[in-house]
Amino acid sequence: MTNARNTPKNTTHGGWPVDDISGLALRLPEVEAGSYFDAQAKEAYEQSLxxxxxxxxxxxxxxxxxxxPDALAAQRAPQESGVK
Incomplete structure (x- = not known):
């Protein structure tokens, strides 16, 4: 979840933050970023895992x-096929 404290440091080179809620909080003082759930941050975390x-x-x-198990099997398959 984003909040107003971490909003400024999460910006890109263009000045816009990585997520929408922080961007709105920077531009609109009426938006309180701490009261919104940031689905983009959760999705980015899950994708990175x-x-x-x-x-x-x-x-x-x-x-x-x-x-x-599929990832481990894929890593072992080329090694096993080269043994023959």
Whole structure:
């Protein structure tokens, strides 16, 4: 969730923040960013867990038991096919 305290530091080079709520809070004083739920931040977090699963496990963001078996099988398949 975004709030007014972290709004200014989450800006891009163009001056607009990464998420919509923070951008509105910067431009419109009537918008209180702390009272809104930011779905973009949650989606970005979930996508990063899928994009970098090893890093997520190293940072203890997901349990080690949740390792994707398909990803592990895909890594081992080229090694096993070269053994023949």
């Amino acid at each position: 899928l994009k970098w699963p090893v890093l997520a496990r190293l940072m203890n963001l997901v349990p080690r038991d949740d390792a994707e």
